[in-house]
Amino acid sequence: RDVFDPEDTNYCTFRWVTSETAFAMSCLRANPMTGEMIDGDVIFDASFIKYWKQSYALLIGSTTAVGGEPQAAPLAFGEVISPILASKMGFGQPAAKALLGVGALDKPFGQMIPEVVPADQNYLQWQLAKNLARGTRGFCQFQTGFRHDFGLAAIALADVPKPEPPKTEKDKEKDKDKAPKKPEPKPELPEEFIGQAIKHIVMHEVGHSLGLRHNFKASTMLTQEQLNDTAITRSKGLVGSVMDYSPINIAPKGKKQGDYYSTTIGPYDYWAIEYAYKPVDGDEATELKKIAARAPEHDLAYATDEDAFLNDDPYVNRFDLGADPCQFGKDRIALASELLKDLDGRVVKDGDSWARTRRAFGILIGQFGDGATLASQYVGGQSVSRDHKADKDARDPIVPVSGAKQRECLKFLADNILSDQAFQFSPTLLRRLGAERWMHWGNDSGSGPGIDISVLERILGIQKIVLGHCLSAETLARIQNQQLQADSGTDPLRIEEVFRSLTDGIWSDLDKLPDQKDPKAAKIALSTVRRNLQREYLRRLSSMVLGDRSNPYSDIFSYIVIIGGGSSSVPADARALARLHLKEIAGRIGMVLETRSASLDDTTRAHLEESKHRIAKVLEANLDIKEP
Template sequence: VPYLKWQEILKSNPGKAAELNLPAGQFLTGLTQVPDHEFCFAMASAQQAKFGALSLSMVNHELPSGEEMKTFIHQYLRYLTAHEVGHTLGLRHNFRGSTMLSPEELNNTEITRNKGLVGSVMDYVPVNLAPEGIEQGDYFSTVVGPYDKWVIKYGYTPIDALTPQQELRTLRKIAAQGSEMGLSYATDEDTFDFIDPEAKVWDLSGDPLRYSQWQMENAKAIWKRLNNSYLLPEESAGDLRDRFDTVFSYFFDHAISLTGYIGGQTFNRNYTGGKTGTLPFEPIPVEKQRQALAMLGEYMFAEDTFNFSPQLLNQLAPSRWTHWGAFTTIFPLDYPIHDRVMLVQTIVLGDLFSSERLARLRDAQLKTSSGEALTMAELFDTVQDSIWKLDTKGKIEPISSLRRGLQRQYMSLLVNMALRNSNSLETARTFPEFIIAIQTFNTPEDARVLARYKLRQLRDAIAKTLNKQGKNLDTASLAHLEGARDRITKVLDAPLQAE
C-alpha cells in the first residue's frame, strides 16, 4: 500500500521511528497512532467532527452553544451510532457507500432526508461541507441508505422454508438487485491496496475529485481567516495551533486522496459474467487521471498554497493542557513550518511515484486500449513541469525557500530511482528521506531510466537558466541552482550499482 506501507514499517520498528524524529502533535492523524481495528471510526472520525465544528465557527460564525452547532453535533452522533449499530446487526463496512449522490445533490435536503446523503451508513463518511456559494444541507446523513435497507432485507426477511436450500430462491432474488443505484459495495479487503480511488474512506459523492477540490478550497478559506485572526481573550495560543494543524490534516487528507487516480482502476464486485455489464477491473479514464494530476499541481505543489502570515505563525505556541487524547509538544516550541510543508509534499510525491503505482502504470499499457492509458513518461513530465518550471525569458524571480525545498525533494526521488539506492532505508536520517527510500524500493526498470532521462533534461534546463539569467539571480537561488546542477552531474557520472 503506497501511503500506508511506511506507517506499517514504523509501527513494527519503533527504534527507526524514534531515530527519525517524527513530528509531534496532532499533525497528520494516524502518523504515529495507527488505529486499531476495534476502534472502527477511531480518531479520524473525531477529526472530521472537529474540522466541521471549526468551519461552522470560523466561516459561518456559529457559536458553540448555537442551534446550528447543536444540529451539527446531533447529526454526527446519529450517524456514528447508526454505523456502530449496523455492525451489531452483522453489517460490514461499505466504502463505496459515499458515492451515491452527485456533488450538486449533497446539499439538497429533499434528496438527502429521503434517500440518504450516502448509500450506506457503513462507510467512513467525512463531514459534508458545502462549497462557498452553495447553501449548506445536512452535515451527516440523518437516515440509513438504500444499501443498508437492502442488506437488512437479505439478512432478516422471514422466509417460509424448511431447509436452507429452499431459502435460496428468495435470497437470490434480493441479491440480484445488486447493480441498482445506491447499492454498490466495497469492503475493507477491497480498499487495502488503494487500487480503486472511489472505494475508499473519507471521500464523498459520485465525483470525489470535485468534492476534494471543494474541501481543499474550504481549508484554504479557513487558513485565510486564520492568517488575519487574533485570539479572543478566553482563547490560548494552543487553541490556534490546534486549529492550524486540524486544517493542515484536512487539506492533506484530500490532497493524498487524489494520488489514487493515477494508475487507478475501478474494482467491481457485482460482475455477473456475460458480454454486457462492467468487468471486475476497469481503468480510470485517462482524463480523470490527468485532472487529478493537475489538481495536485494546483494545490499541493503550487507556490502560494502555504503562504501564511508571520502574525499567524508567531502565534502558534503549543498547548500545555495535558489530558487523555492530547499530545504535548516540548520540541520544537515554535512552529517548524518548512519541515511541515516539506513533509506533506514529500508524502504526496512519494505516493505518486511509489514503485507499486509505477508498476500499475506499466501494466496499464497492456490493460487499456492503445493511447488511452496515462504513461509513466507523462507522469514524470507533468510533475517535473509543475515543480521545476524554469523561466529563461523575462525577468527571473527569486526561488522561494519552500519552492527550493520541494524541488530538492523531487530531485532526491529521481536520484534514488536512478542510482538504485536500495541501501537508503538504513541510511535515512530524516523522515522525508525515509519516505523517499521506501517508495523507491523496487522501482520498475522503465521508471529508473526515465528518472535518469529526466535528471539529464533538468540539468540542461538549469544550465541554460544559469547561463542566461545567472547574473540576475539572488544568491540563495543561484546557490540552489548551481547545487542542483552539480548534484545531478555527479549522479549521472556515478557508477551504477549492479542488481
C-alpha cells in the same frame, strides 16, 4: 427483573461513558455453538463532543528480541498531515503493519517493524487494540476521523466577530453610564450538527451489532451537487451505507447547507439486512442469489476494510464524500484556504489562549494533505467491483480510471500542491501558533514538542504524498499495465506524461526567471518551498536511476511529517525516463547559471549549482546490478 445489568444478555443497551479518549464501540456477543447473535450493545463516549482533539502520531519500536511482545519505545514524534492517507496505511490499527509490504527479512534482527499509533493512546490502549484487531474482522477507527471532523466543524461553522468601529470621546462617555457587558458566550457547534453526528455514529455501531462490515465505497452514492439537497438526503441518506466513515458535509461557499450527516440508513444497509435476515419460505439459496444479483446497482456499491488498505481504487476511502473524491479534495482545500484567512478571529476570543489557533491550523493543513491524497490516487487508479458474470449491468472486475480524468488530477496537483502559491500564510498567523503546556485528565490541550511549528516541513510532507504516489513502482507499473487494458480508440495515461507533468511543474521557475541586467536590481530568489520540493524530486529521480533499495521503510509513513527529522524496483522505462529528465533539468539549470548567475541571490545560486553537481554524479554512477 429487579436487577438491571448492562452486561446481561437479556438487554440490548446504549451506554454513555466518560474517558479521556473519545470513542464509540459496538459490543456483540454470539452463541459459540451456532453463531447466532444473542446480544448487541453500544458504548458511546461523551468525549466525542470535545472537538479540539489533535491527531499526533508516535512511531513505536521494540526493545524486545524476536518472539516476544514489543515494549513501547518511542522512535519519533510526528503529526498526521493527511487523515485519509493515515487511515489507508493503518494509523491506529497495529495489525495493519503486516500489510505494509515490508517482509520479515527486511527488518533488523531482534527488532519489530515500527508501528504507528495515535499519540493519545497509552501502552494499555495500544495492546488492547492489537488484541482486538487480531480477533475480529475489522478494527473500527471511526472515532479517529470524527475527532478531526469535529475540529473542522468548529472552525468552519464559527461566527467571526465583526470589529467594532472606532469610538469618539462622546461615545466613551456614554459607555461609562452603561452596565458592563456580559462576556460573549463561546461559539458552540449547531445543535442540529451534534444531533445528526450522534445519530450517525449510533447507526454505524448498531450496524456492527447486526453483523454488518464497513463499506468504504458507500460515500460515492451522490454527486457533489446532490449532497446538499435534503429532498434526496432525507429519503436515502448522504451515503449508501452508514457503515462508511463519512465526514461532515460542509456546503461550498455560496451554496445552501444541507444535512451535516446521514439522518437515515442507506440503500446498501436495507439490502444487506434483507440478505441476512429476510425469512425465506422454500429454496433459500435461490432467494439469496436473487437478492445478491442486485450488486451492480449504483446505490449498492461495496468495499470493506481489506479493500481500503493500500488499494488502487480512488473511490474507496475513509472520510471522503461524493461521487468524485477528487472534487471533494478540491472543495476541502478551497474551504481550508478560505478559513485560514481569518483563522485567529474564528477560533480565539479576546482573553483566550492562542493554543486553539495552533490546533486549528493543523486541522486545516490536513485538508491540503487529504486533497493531495485523493487527487493522487486517480493517477494509475482503477475501480474494482465484484459483480458476477451475467448479472444485470455487471461491470468488469477492474476498470482503469479514464486517461482524461487522470490528466485532470495531475494538472490539479501540479497547480495546487506542487506549487508555493498554494501555501501562502499570513506572517501574523504563523506568529500565533504557540504551544500549550497545560494538560490533565479531561483536557486535551497538549501541543506536542517544540514551541513553534515548522510550516516548511508540513508543506514538503504534503508534496511528498504526491511524489510518493506518482513515482512509486506500483503506480508506474500499473499505468503501463493500463495500456494493455485500454480499448482501441481510448487514450490512457502514459508514464512519460507523469514525468513531464512533474518536471514541468516543479522546475517551471527556471523558465520564468526575469533577465536582471541592472546590477542594482533586487536579486532573483527561488522560494524555500520550491527549493525543498526540487531537492526531493531530484532525490527520487536519482533513486530510480541508481536502483536505491537501501531503506525498506522509506515511504511507508509518508502521511506523517517527522518533527525535526529507496524505492522498490521500478519499470525499466521509468528508470530510463528518470535519467532523461535528470539530463534535461541539468541542462536547464546550466543555461540559467550561464546567462543569469549574477542576478541570482546566493542561496538560489548555491541550490542550482549543488543540484547540477548531484545530477552529474548520478549520471556518471554505475547502475545497481540488482536492477533490470
